[in-house]
Amino acid sequence: xxxxxxxxxxxxxxxxxxxLIGGMLTTFFFARLWRRANILxxxxxxxxxxxxxxxxxxxxxxxxxxxxxxxxxxxGWVNAALISILEVFFExxxxxxxxxxxxxxxxxxxxxxxxxxxxxxxxxFVQFVIAMAGCIxxxxxxxxxxxxxxxxxxxxxxxAWRLDLFPTISGVSDVAVGTFSLSAGAFFSYIVLQWWAxxxxxxxxxxxxxxxxxxxxxxxxxxxxxxxLFFQIAHYCLRPWPWIIVGxxxxxxxxxxxxxESRKGFIxxxxxxxxxxxxxxxxxxxxxxxxxxxxxxxxxxxxxxxxDLYKRFIKRENEFESEAVAEKAYVKAGRVLTVLIxxxxxxxxxxxxxxxxxxxxxxxxxxxxxxxxxxxxxxxRINAWSELVATLAPVLGLVIANYVxxxxxxxxxxxxxxxxxxxxxxxTVVWLIATYVTAPTDKATLQSFYEKVKPGGWWKxxxxxxxxxxxxxxxxxxxxxxxxxxxxALFLIGYLIFQEWMPFxxxxxxxxxxxWILRWGMHxxxxxx
Numbered sequence: 001x002x003x004x005x006x007x008x009x010x011x012x013x014x015x016x017x018x019x020l021i022g023g024m025l026t027t028f029f030f031a032r033l034w035r036r037a038n039i040l041x042x043x044x045x046x047x048x049x050x051x052x053x054x055x056x057x058x059x060x061x062x063x064x065x066x067x068x069x070x071x072x073x074x075x076g077w078v079n080a081a082l083i084s085i086l087e088v089f090f091e092x093x094x095x096x097x098x099x100x101x102x103x104x105x106x107x108x109x110x111x112x113x114x115x116x117x118x119x120x121x122x123x124x125f126v127q128f129v130i131a132m133a134g135c136i137x138x139x140x141x142x143x144x145x146x147x148x149x150x151x152x153x154x155x156x157x158x159x160a161w162r163l164d165l166f167p168t169i170s171g172v173s174d175v176a177v178g179t180f181s182l183s184a185g186a187f188f189s190y191i192v193l194q195w196w197a198x199x200x201x202x203x204x205x206x207x208x209x210x211x212x213x214x215x216x217x218x219x220x221x222x223x224x225x226x227x228x229l230f231f232q233i234a235h236y237c238l239r240p241w242p243w244i245i246v247g248x249x250x251x252x253x254x255x256x257x258x259x260x261e262s263r264k265g266f267i268x269x270x271x272x273x274x275x276x277x278x279x280x281x282x283x284x285x286x287x288x289x290x291x292x293x294x295x296x297x298x299x300x301x302x303x304x305x306x307x308d309l310y311k312r313f314i315k316r317e318n319e320f321e322s323e324a325v326a327e328k329a330y331v332k333a334g335r336v337l338t339v340l341i342x343x344x345x346x347x348x349x350x351x352x353x354x355x356x357x358x359x360x361x362x363x364x365x366x367x368x369x370x371x372x373x374x375x376x377x378x379x380x381r382i383n384a385w386s387e388l389v390a391t392l393a394p395v396l397g398l399v400i401a402n403y404v405x406x407x408x409x410x411x412x413x414x415x416x417x418x419x420x421x422x423x424x425x426x427x428t429v430v431w432l433i434a435t436y437v438t439a440p441t442d443k444a445t446l447q448s449f450y451e452k453v454k455p456g457g458w459w460k461x462x463x464x465x466x467x468x469x470x471x472x473x474x475x476x477x478x479x480x481x482x483x484x485x486x487x488x489a490l491f492l493i494g495y496l497i498f499q500e501w502m503p504f505x506x507x508x509x510x511x512x513x514x515x516w517i518l519r520w521g522m523h524x525x526x527x528x529x
Contacts, residue, residue, distance in 0.1 A: 001240065005247035006262035010494070011167035013240065014190050015359070017490070019203035020236045021483050022195040022370070026207040027228040028478040028525070033377055034207055034215040035224040036453045042212045043308040048452075049376055050384035051445040058388045059308055065391060066209070067304030070362065072341060074201050075297050076348035077358040079105070081263065082290045083349070088267040089283065098350070104287070105342050108294045128234075128292065134285030135242035137278055142249045142269045151499055157252050165494055189417040196374065197424045199366025206373040210300045225527050229482070237489045241497060246270075260353065301341045306334040367394045367420055368427020378457025380446055385438040390431040397423035477521035485514035 004012035039045055043066075046059045079101050086097035148154050154163075161168060167187055196205050207215060211228070218224035243266070250257070250265030253272075257265050270282055310333045311317065320326035352358050372390040376382045401419035409418070440446075446462045456472040488511035495504035 001243040002247040002250060002266045003259075003263050005162075005244065006251065006257075006259055006265070008167065009162040009164060010244055010248070011161075011164050013244070014167060014187065016203075017236065017240075017487075018190040018195045019200060020195075020232060020486055022203055022205050023228075023232045023235070024479050024482040024486070025196070025205070025374075026211065027225060027232060028475045028482065029472070030207045030377065031215045031218075031224040031228045032221040033453050033455055034212050035218055035221045037216065038452075039216060041303050041307050042208050043304060046384070046387070049441070049445070049449050050387075051442045052384065054384040054388065055441075056312075058384045058391075060313055061388065062391060063304045063308035063312075067301040067309075068341065068344060070199075070201070070365070071297055071301040071304075072345040072348045073358055073362060075105075075294065075341070075345035076352050078290060078293050078297070079345065079349040080352045080358075082286070084264050085267050085283075085286055088264050089271050098346075101349070102342075102346055104290065105294060105298075105345070108291050109298055109338050109342060111291075111295070126288075128288075130281075131285040131289040131292075132238065132242070134278075134282035135246070138270055138274060138282055139242040139245040139249075141275075141278070142246055142253075142273050145249075145253075145273055148249050148252050151497065154248060154252065155498065158248065162248065162251065163498055165491055189420050193421065193424055194363060197368055197370045197428075198363045198420075199369045199373070200363055204373060205370035206377060208373060210296050213300065213303070222527060232482070232486055233489070236486050237493065240490070241493055244494075245497065298338050298341060302334045302338045305337040305341075306330055310337070364398055364420055364423060365394055367397065367423040368425075368431070369394060371428065372431055377453070377455045378459075380450075380459050380462045381435060381440055383435060383438060383441045386431050386435040389434040390427055393427040393430045394423050397426040400426065474521050474525035478518060478525055478527075481514045481517040481521055485511055485518055488514060 001013060004015060037045055037048060039048060043059050043062055046062070047055050049055075050058065082101050082104070083094065083097045086092060086100055087094060090097075092100075142148065143154065144150055148157070195203075199205070199208070201209055202211055204211060211231075215224040215228060218227055246266050246269055250262075250269050254265050254268055257268075270279065274282060307330075311330055315329065315333075317323070317326045320329060369387075369390045372382060372387050376387065398419070401422045405419070405422065406414070443462065446459075447464070450459055450462050456475075488507045492504055492507035492511055495501075495507060
């Protein structure tokens with residue numbers, strides 16, 4: 001967040017704010033479906049929904065692609081953030097901070113393997129409260145320093161565009177790192193394409209990863225929906241503003257900090273301006289956030305590699321002498337694979353120079369996959385080939401976009417985020433072709449899936465005669481009103497902080513209206529049970 005503010009001001013956060021649209025889609029269209037599926041991991045879903053050898057191949061490929069490759073990139077950027085904290089806070093060299101982070105990963109791996117899912121959930125909640133409290137205290141103290149001078153001083157010392165919640169759409173000639181402008185193509189790709197087209201951890205279109213695991217582990221369908229809704233509200237309304245305020249203050253306090261080191265501004269403010277006791281609390285908050293994230297990623301990755309690769313393809317349960325022996329072997333395998341993930345994660349960490357670059361790479365490497373992840377629930381014709389091709393095609397699309405197209409297309413195309421848009425279109429065309437030139441999933445598998453999960457959408461050839469189609473009209477009401485409600489809450493909090501009373505009043509009205517519509521829609525959609 002601090003990096004995006006240094007690059008484009010507050011509105012630079014639309015890179016991730018746009019993901020609320022997909023998050024709300026998951027909440028209302030998919031949370032109940034994941035709970036009904038009654039599976040352990042997302043990848044088990046593949047053999048519930050698809051059939052044949054390709055379904056098994058897809059499960060194996062995605063266990064490695066998600067559990068090891070993309071997962072270690074996520075771990076790498078989280079580690080890079082903690083390394084920056086240690087470097088600045090304790091004024092130690094990079095190598096020392098790197099090995100301290102390696103030790104912290106080992107500690108997290110030990111406690112997460114002992115605690116189990118319930119223990120991790122309870123720990124995550126406590127860590128969230130500590131981290132939020134610490135960040136709020138930091139924001140209040142830094143904002144009131146003489147150098148910043150409160151909200152009035154912040155607004156006086158920064159150009160107005162730095163505080164704008166919406167970007168100024170510019171031509172290509174205005175686009176550069178360190179300016180506030182976003183090209184029209186870039187903003188278009190954020191709002192219109194990215195939220196549904198691209199796989200991104202924690203915001204997978206249709207749910208997935210640890211988000212789906214937590215929905216599947218909910219007590220019932222109602223809890224799956226409400227827990228997902230709480231996450232959207234907490235993630236997009238509560239968490240951002242302390243980070244944003246400190247990021248803006250850092251621009252005033254450290255005006256000469258280079259863009260590539262801008263993330264350190266947050267830590268420097270914490271080091272230089274907090275009283276000792278509060279400084280310790282916030283440091284604990286940062287470590288808490290780190291431990292929460294890493295424990296989630298390690299458990300997620302290890303569950304994929306153990307349950308969906310080792311147990312499914314390498315050593316099946318019936319190959320052991322007894323169920324007890326098999327269980328011990330799988331626990332041991334999970335620990336070994338956790339160590340493997342940690343080692344690869346540390347290697348990736350050493351190669352990351354900017355956190356924003358890693359996030360952009362993850363978004364690009366899943367460009368075009370998202371629509372398959374959505375439609376596999378709502379369209380019977382999607383098959384295993386569709387998802388396999390959509391998973392791998394973005395890699396080829398990225399290569400073409402970055403190494404072939406620059407020889408033929410002007411720089412303007414890439415300044416308008418053309419590489420991402422091309423990859424989405426390329427991947428979509430390829431998976432559609434794959435869908436129609438290959439056979440559909442066998443009818444028995446589709447019927448079993450439909451009867452168990454009861455999705456809506458295009459299932460007419462599969463529904464048994466006399467079955468009524470599942471209506472989804474009220475889900476659209478919940479989705480759209482939920483998106484508007486959370487964005488309104490995000491904006492009204494911002495305008496309240498910046499003391500902009502007219503926009504605050506307007507967005508407060510929008511919030512209340514959308515909240516009422518959401519309650520009505522959830523009642524009609526029967527989310528009460």
